[in-house]
Amino acid sequence: MSLKQKLLDLFKRIEKAQTGGGTKAIEKQVAMGKMPARERITTLLDRDSFHEYDLFVEHKCADFDMDKKKLPADGVITGTGSIAGHPIGIFAQDFTVAGGSLGLMHARKITKIMDHSIKMGIPLIGINDSGGARIQEGVNSLAGYGEIFYRNTMASGVIPQISVILGPCAGGAVYSPALTDFVFVVDKISKMFITGPEVIKTVLGEEISMEDLGGARVHTEITGNAHFFAESEQECFQQIKKLVSFIPWNNKKKADPLPPRPPKSNYNVENIIPLDPKKPYDIRDVIKSICDDSDFFEIQKSWAANIVIGFARLNGETIGIVGNQPLVLAGVLDVDSSDKAARFIRYCDAFNIPLVTLVDLPGYLPGIDQEHAGVIRHGAKILYAYSEATVPKITVILRKAYGGGYIAMCSRHLGADFVFAWPSAEIAVMGPEGAANIIFKAEIAGADDPDEMRKQKVLEYTEKFANPYIAAANGHVDSIINPSETREFLIHAITVSENKSEVRAFRKHGIPPF
Amino acid sequence: MNNYNTKTLVIDDSVYETGLTKKYLSRKTYKPVDHKIVNAFIPGLIQKVFVKVGDKVKAGDRLLILEAMKMQNIVNAPVGGIIRVVPKEGILVKKNELLVVLE
Numbered sequence: 001m002s003l004k005q006k007l008l009d010l011f012k013r014i015e016k017a018q019t020g021g022g023t024k025a026i027e028k029q030v031a032m033g034k035m036p037a038r039e040r041i042t043t044l045l046d047r048d049s050f051h052e053y054d055l056f057v058e059h060k061c062a063d064f065d066m067d068k069k070k071l072p073a074d075g076v077i078t079g080t081g082s083i084a085g086h087p088i089g090i091f092a093q094d095f096t097v098a099g100g101s102l103g104l105m106h107a108r109k110i111t112k113i114m115d116h117s118i119k120m121g122i123p124l125i126g127i128n129d130s131g132g133a134r135i136q137e138g139v140n141s142l143a144g145y146g147e148i149f150y151r152n153t154m155a156s157g158v159i160p161q162i163s164v165i166l167g168p169c170a171g172g173a174v175y176s177p178a179l180t181d182f183v184f185v186v187d188k189i190s191k192m193f194i195t196g197p198e199v200i201k202t203v204l205g206e207e208i209s210m211e212d213l214g215g216a217r218v219h220t221e222i223t224g225n226a227h228f229f230a231e232s233e234q235e236c237f238q239q240i241k242k243l244v245s246f247i248p249w250n251n252k253k254k255a256d257p258l259p260p261r262p263p264k265s266n267y268n269v270e271n272i273i274p275l276d277p278k279k280p281y282d283i284r285d286v287i288k289s290i291c292d293d294s295d296f297f298e299i300q301k302s303w304a305a306n307i308v309i310g311f312a313r314l315n316g317e318t319i320g321i322v323g324n325q326p327l328v329l330a331g332v333l334d335v336d337s338s339d340k341a342a343r344f345i346r347y348c349d350a351f352n353i354p355l356v357t358l359v360d361l362p363g364y365l366p367g368i369d370q371e372h373a374g375v376i377r378h379g380a381k382i383l384y385a386y387s388e389a390t391v392p393k394i395t396v397i398l399r400k401a402y403g404g405g406y407i408a409m410c411s412r413h414l415g416a417d418f419v420f421a422w423p424s425a426e427i428a429v430m431g432p433e434g435a436a437n438i439i440f441k442a443e444i445a446g447a448d449d450p451d452e453m454r455k456q457k458v459l460e461y462t463e464k465f466a467n468p469y470i471a472a473a474n475g476h477v478d479s480i481i482n483p484s485e486t487r488e489f490l491i492h493a494i495t496v497s498e499n500k501s502e503v504r505a506f507r508k509h510g511i512p513p514f
Numbered sequence: 515m516n517n518y519n520t521k522t523l524v525i526d527d528s529v530y531e532t533g534l535t536k537k538y539l540s541r542k543t544y545k546p547v548d549h550k551i552v553n554a555f556i557p558g559l560i561q562k563v564f565v566k567v568g569d570k571v572k573a574g575d576r577l578l579i580l581e582a583m584k585m586q587n588i589v590n591a592p593v594g595g596i597i598r599v600v601p602k603e604g605i606l607v608k609k610n611e612l613l614v615v616l617e
Contacts, residue, residue, distance in 0.1 A: 203557070203582075203583065204556075204557050204609060205557050205608055205609075206609075221536075222537075277528075278528060278529060278530045278531055279531050280518055280520055280530075280531050280532050280533070282518075305535065306535070326530075326532060327518060327520075327532060327533050328532065328533045328534075328535060329523060329532055329533070329534060329535060329538060330523050330525065330530035330532040331532075332523075332525065336537070362525040362526065362528065362530060363525060363526065365525075365538075366525060367541065368544040369541040369542065369544070372544075402526070403526075430526045431525065431526045431527070431528040432528070433526065433527035433528045434525075434526030434527040434528060435526075437527050
């Protein structure tokens with residue numbers, strides 16, 4: 001065979017392997033509103049940047065007549081490429097090949113690209129579209145899952161791991177996305193659950209549709225398993241590209257800066273906050289009034305909306321923002337919001353992203369449901385995450401900072417490097433009403449007009465304690481600033497924190513309240 | 515100033531104007547546990563009943579076997595008392611269905 005013939009033979013083999021499950025199966029995939037796996041990769045990555053590996057891998061299963069079955073690329077496409085010039089490792093399960101089912105070689109292709117990404121220090125993107133374990137391969141497919149979970153854990157905090165759910169992802173398979181940093185879902189396409197509607201019906205006698213059990217909206221609004229929701233695969237890919245622009249390649253690097261840009265002029269920081277601490281506003285307007293180009297990339301928008309988390313830029317540099325949202329549940333901390341913030345804080349800490357915390361909360365949410373749901377254990381996560389973080393930590397107290405909420409929101413006492421307060425800040429052990437009712441209980445009860453006395457005592461307490469000056473007098477707050485100077489103070493604080501180093505006692509790892 | 519569609523939330527005697535979440539609005543009111551009523555903790559089959567109405571049992575005595583998830587689960591009396599209600603053997607029960615009442 002001449003080299004030319006060999007080349008022709010190679011092209012033939014490539015073409016055959018790249019047809020995946022064949023034209024019919026691909027048509028079916030497209031009819032479901034889904035892109036074929038290879039097209040997903042080429043759409044997401046920079047043009048012509050994708051390089052594929054392991055195209056000729058074949059499964060080794062001989063049971064149940066599997067030896068007679070050829071599965072092109074064993075149902076998963078793996079390779080490397082780039083997004084806006086950032087190198088990326090990627091795999092995409094191909095639903096057209098045996099339903100994207102995971103056998104041992106399929107899994108080994110995934111673990112190989114994972115090992116590669118860890119070694120090279122580049123982010124890994126996994127596109128999940130699989131019916132689950134390849135039952136014919138028995139325990140070997142379980143081995144495959146286990147080997148993926150192990151690497152997800154080893155890569156955690158070393159390289160960014162992004163999971164994209166573009167089809168079913170059920171049973172044990174969902175634990176790989178769950179172990180990664182960010183999960184993207186698309187309406188009507190993504191389905192995630194441990195046990196499907198069929199099993200639930202047989203075992204529990206409860207009927208539910210796949211969409212209502214584990215559709216994209218469920219994971220965006222109810223479970224918090226998903227971080228980003230999109231209406232279409234195209235929109236989802238745009239979100240991934242944007243995320244990648246904010247994060248570094250690995251934990252030894254910093255995110256690439258962009259040229260600094262001022263906030264847009266329609267967000268005026270001074271006009272956003274009502275002075276009455278009981279009136280709501282949208283904390284995202286404050287964020288947009290501070291950050292570059294008023295561009296705030298929010299994460300987990302629809303879950304635990306009483307806290308807002310996301311990435312933005314200050315003077316071109318990526319920062320992670322955590323802010324109480326007075327518009328939802330008065331911005332309280334509760335089981336879900338503590339969980340949401342704590343994980344994000346740990347993400348930023350792992351990837352060298354400075355943390356900016358905006359505080360305006362009345363405290364933790366009272367209630368039997370909260371207590372019984374373990375608000376002690378979950379609430380502790382946010383204390384742990386802030387205390388543990390060694391990236392620059394800058395806190396701005398906008399208005400209320402009461403009680404346990406004050407401590408938890410990256411107070412000086414949890415290691416904040418800079419704590420600024422607006423003149424509207426109220427840093428106190430609790431709100432004036434509650435405090436007056438306790439401290440002046442006897443006076444109020446003994447007064448001729450208890451309501452009038454209560455009003456008077458609340459006012460007295462408000463005037464004396466509902467301000468930032470007592471905290472400032474004790475050095476718990478570094479500066480009381482004009483709200484319009486916030487951006488400038490933050491940029492300066494991040495600049496002087498550039499070489500921050502904190503030495504911690506050796507330990508294998510801490511025991512966070514998981 | 516923006517106008518938001520808000521409700522109120524009371525924390526430490528202060529009344530806040532704010533939005534409420536679906537989760538918050540649909541939270542269940544707490545009901546104390548009554549140990550004299552035994553409900554099915556899982557849907558399944560009443561495979562065997564060891565007691566009959568009028569029997570006196572101690573806490574921890576076997577009441578019945580509830581077969582579910584391929585497991586024969588033994589349901590014990592949470593407290594002592596006299597049996598007032600028992601289920602029939604061989605029937606399928608839903609989750610939280612009443613099984614046994616003690617007095």
